[in-house]
Amino acid sequence: MGDPLNDQAETLAALRQVIDAAGPYLDGLPERLVYDRAAEPLLGELSGPLPERGSGTQATVETLLRIGTATATASSGPRFYHFVIGGSTPAALAADWVVSLLDQNAFVRASSRFADAVETVTLQWLRELVGLPPGWGGALTASATFANLTGLALARHWWAERHGVDVTSVGLAGLPRMPVFSGGYVHPSARKAMQMLGHGKDTVEVFTGDDVGRVDLSAVRRRLRALDRAPAVLIATAGEPNAGDFDPLADLADLAEEFGAWMHIDAAFGLFAALSPRTAYLTAGIERANSIAADAHKWLNVPYESGFALVREPDRLGSAFGMPGAAYLPGPDDPRGGYGLLGPESSRRARALPIWATLAAYGRTGYRELVERHCDLAAHLAATVDAAPDLERLAEVPLNVVCFRYRPAHLTEPELDEVNLRLGEMLLDDGRVFAGTTVYRGRSALRPAISNWRTTAADLDLLVEVVRELGAIAASAR
Numbered sequence: 001m002g003d004p005l006n007d008q009a010e011t012l013a014a015l016r017q018v019i020d021a022a023g024p025y026l027d028g029l030p031e032r033l034v035y036d037r038a039a040e041p042l043l044g045e046l047s048g049p050l051p052e053r054g055s056g057t058q059a060t061v062e063t064l065l066r067i068g069t070a071t072a073t074a075s076s077g078p079r080f081y082h083f084v085i086g087g088s089t090p091a092a093l094a095a096d097w098v099v100s101l102l103d104q105n106a107f108v109r110a111s112s113r114f115a116d117a118v119e120t121v122t123l124q125w126l127r128e129l130v131g132l133p134p135g136w137g138g139a140l141t142a143s144a145t146f147a148n149l150t151g152l153a154l155a156r157h158w159w160a161e162r163h164g165v166d167v168t169s170v171g172l173a174g175l176p177r178m179p180v181f182s183g184g185y186v187h188p189s190a191r192k193a194m195q196m197l198g199h200g201k202d203t204v205e206v207f208t209g210d211d212v213g214r215v216d217l218s219a220v221r222r223r224l225r226a227l228d229r230a231p232a233v234l235i236a237t238a239g240e241p242n243a244g245d246f247d248p249l250a251d252l253a254d255l256a257e258e259f260g261a262w263m264h265i266d267a268a269f270g271l272f273a274a275l276s277p278r279t280a281y282l283t284a285g286i287e288r289a290n291s292i293a294a295d296a297h298k299w300l301n302v303p304y305e306s307g308f309a310l311v312r313e314p315d316r317l318g319s320a321f322g323m324p325g326a327a328y329l330p331g332p333d334d335p336r337g338g339y340g341l342l343g344p345e346s347s348r349r350a351r352a353l354p355i356w357a358t359l360a361a362y363g364r365t366g367y368r369e370l371v372e373r374h375c376d377l378a379a380h381l382a383a384t385v386d387a388a389p390d391l392e393r394l395a396e397v398p399l400n401v402v403c404f405r406y407r408p409a410h411l412t413e414p415e416l417d418e419v420n421l422r423l424g425e426m427l428l429d430d431g432r433v434f435a436g437t438t439v440y441r442g443r444s445a446l447r448p449a450i451s452n453w454r455t456t457a458a459d460l461d462l463l464v465e466v467v468r469e470l471g472a473i474a475a476s477a478r
């Protein structure tokens with residue numbers, strides 16, 4: 001079995017193998033361990049020498065499914081609260097399979113009119129979903145990191161233009177350092193985007209007045225004033241992962257307007273607060289930004305990889321990302337052009353399909369209800385934490401993240417830090433529920449984020465039960 005041409009009849013049989021495995025896997029998600037360490041030795045079966053003659057489609061798919069369904073992290077299930085990870089809605093998951101079935105290159109219209117048409121509608125729907133006015137455009141990206149890169153690349157393009165330089169053509173040499181300001185909530189992903197763009201991750205000047213990271217607006221204002229109207233970039237964060245807090249977007253937009261700065265918002269998961277009248281106050285002012293980065297693979301519950309950038313002046317996308325001409329390629333303004341010339345990637349999968357499908361299937365109301373349900377679940381978790389004598393909540397819960405720690409009586413602060421860090425490790429080894437640790441106001445803490453459509457109150461009660469059980473062991477092991 002070497003040449004796949006001899007294997008053509010196997011395609012449908014292989015897909016059937018996948019669908020046969022899908023049923024038990026999905027049915028098991030609500031109850032299975034998030035990670036089963038006992039299955040880990042199976043990973044060894046993946047290695048070995050590159051096969052000289054392959055083992056054929058059926059045997060290979062069987063091996064992959066057997067190892068994958070046993071060793072995968074059930075991060076698409078209801079008990080995974082680490083990082084901020086959404087699941088996959090039924091429509092999004094099915095559409096993601098369609099992406100592979102059709103195997104479109106969503107580079108330009110010349111490579112797929114279908115992918116281009118879906119992407120156009122999808123970007124429009126995302127814009128409408130979060131309440132941005134007509135005229136905004138965007139780019140679908142692999143992640144929020146690439147969406148941050150997209151927004152900040154446009155900021156850089158604008159900033160260099162203000163200095164009379166076409167940075168797309170001649171690069172940064174000869175320009176001063178681009179002034180970039182933020183509060184303490186700035187996410188490493190935005191810094192990574194800065195580093196990828198050649199500005200350096202440490203050039204972001206952070207202005208915070210407290211131990212949480214809230215932005216110090218007066219300090220930002222002073223710094224902007226000192227620039228004497230030279231162009232600058234503000235990075236705001238809408239939804240930080242420690243406690244789900246937001247920078248004051250409208251205040252930052254006021255500053256951006258007053259000093260003529262570019263405002264970029266990293267709203268990887270927080271953007272979806274805009275969907276509910278209960279939480280929309282948190283995103284008030286997003287329409288005054290120049291660029292916004294977000295993820296569909298977080299709260300929209302679309303499979304990886306799925307991010308998006310929304311931008312106020314879409315024409316800048318072609319200027320920043322259009323590829324230098326080659327005789328066989330369309331340009332950004334060519335009717336045969338398309339989104340591969342308007343963002344960081346060129347050849348790309350048709351990642352609009354799952355977003356389009358999930359929005360078509362559940363609509364604005366479905367997503368508003370999802371966001372509200374998750375906020376209610378976060379409030380339920382917060383109340384459960386508050387009622388437990390050995391748990392302590394460390395932050396308000398404006399959205400879907402609950403920051404708390406295990407706090408039995410009679411432990412000193414350093415001991416509590418040690419116990420909570422150990423507890424974090426134990427949770428990941430135990431596998432019944434997943435939550436990660438952070439440092440909040442100098443204290444080690446857990447910060448479960450609720451963003452999976454399958455999660456129920458019972459799942460969160462289990463989280464509390466397991467945290468208390470393992471916390472007691474961690475404390476007694478001191």
Ligand SMILES: Cc1ncc(COP(=O)(O)O)c(C=O)c1O
Pocket residue numbers: 083084142143144145146187189190237238239240241266267268269295307
């Ligand atoms: C605020 C914020 N920005 C950016 C990111 C990075 O997202 P991604 O991993 O999709 O690049 C995250 C991830 O949690 C985030 O919370």
